[in-house]
Amino acid sequence: MRVLVLNAGSSSLKGSIVDSVDLRTIAKDEVSLGADATRRHGLERTVRGLLRKLQVGGGQEIDAVGHRVVHGGTRYRSATRIDDRxxxxxxxxxxxxxxxxxxxxxxMHAARKLVPNIPQVAAFDTAFHAGLAPDQFIYPVPWRWYREYGIRRFGFHGLSVEWSTDRAGELLGRPKAEVALVVAHLGSGCSVTAVLDGRSVATSMGLTPLEGLMMGTRSGSIDPGILLYMLRTRRAGWRELEEALDHHSGLTGVYGRAAGMREIEAAARTGNKRAKLAIDMFTGRTAAAIAAAATTLPRLDALVFTGGIGEHSTLIREAVVRRLAPLGLSGEGGSRTLVVEAREDAVIARQTAALLRSGRGRA
Known part of the structure; x- marks a missing residue:
């Protein structure tokens, strides 16, 4: 089955055609999202252009469309056929x-309009973490927040972690149901997940993708009192806080402007103090999260790095592993350090095909 995978992010739309059997990428492309992309007509034009680049309907035939969806809540615990409901x-x-x-x-709306006769499936980042135990997903806040408002940890990057778990098992020569891992997905968004026997047992992101590690533009976890102070003294409203924490914090906030890790590393080498500080903070928080995740496992067979930074920055990987040496998590002796290419598209294609072949995905 050939699956068109659409991964709509905050700044770009990635598309690929994947063979769901051998998970080979037949074609792929990526387009930046313009200022009008958050309006339906704007994104429809973008999707149409991407399909044209991938030659969908003009040489490349597809059997299904699989969409990455970041948040599925408690309702969607596996891939789901898309309909109005x-x-x-x-x-x-x-x-x-x-x-x-x-x-x-x-x-999704755009794809349903442009390829209306092709079945479409949503694959959820939160689904991999659906089996978290209560001591991992309950927050220490008033119980009614959980009972009445659904405030709990969900976790994200599940599609990436699932692929990393599969690949780690292959690289270790063991079934994924027999390995204990910590997967560090480090990219524009960052998270750490502990995986035992193929299941997520702890993860750093929470109710939203804002909790946890310091990220590209997101703050990660900070003292909640900071937000209360900013609101109480009217130095910022909730919209300003949301904008600041999502788009102007993390590496961007410390370094001083939006930049990729390569630029920040280069600036640090020339003596830029804020670049060095950003790297030190990033690696320190990442190492701390990895150490915390490891405490939920009976052993650690491997530490897996994935995502744009995790895959391509030797400096960051080495700095993180070096910080873990006092805890025996240096990758020497007991555990190994692995680098795995992120392939959310392969997981989405696989889940899409499995759902449709099972018959559970009938409209």
Whole structure:
């Protein structure tokens, strides 16, 4: 089965055609999202252009479309056939991941219009973490917040972690159901997940993709009192806080402007103090999260790095592993350090094909 995989992010739309059997990428492309992409007509033009680049309908035939959806809440614990009811369900979760889910919804509407006779499936980043135990997903806040408002940890990057788990098992020569891993997905978004016997047992992101590690533009976890102070003294409203924490914090906030890790590393080598500080903070927080995740496992067979930074920055990987040496997590002796290419598209294609072949995906 040939699956068109659409991954709508905050700044770009990635598309690929994947063979769901051998997971070979037949074609792929990526387009930047313009300022009008958050409006339906704007994203429809973008999707149409991407399909044209991939030659969908003009030489490249597809059997299904698989969409990455960041937040599935408690409702969607596995890949799901898209219909009007599912679209409404995904929209109802947009408050927890406003930019990601809304962009994905627009991509779904566009794809349904452009290839109306092709079955479409949503694959959820949260689904991999659906089996977290209560001591991992409950927050230490008033119980009614959980009972009445659904405030709990969900976790994200599940599609990436699932692929890393599969590949780690292959590289270690063991079934994935017999390995204990910590997977560090380090990219524009960053998270750490502990995986035992193929299942997520702890993860750093929470109710939203804002919790946890320091990221490209996101703050990660900070003292909640900072937010209360900013609100109480009227130095910022909730919209300003949301904008600051999502788009102007993390590496961007410390370094001083939006930049990729390569630029920050280069600046640090020339003596830029804020670049060095950003790297030190990033690696320190990442190492701390890895150490915390490891405490939820009976042993650690491997530490897996994936994502743009995790795959391509030797400096960051070495700095993180060096910080873990006092805890015996240096990758020497007991555990190994692995680097795995992120392949969310392969997992989405596989889940899409499995759902449709099972018959559970009938409209």
């Amino acid at each position: 599912v679209l409404k369900g995904i929209e109802s979760l947009a408050e927890f991941a406003p930019l990601h889910n809304r962009i994905a919804l627009l991509a």
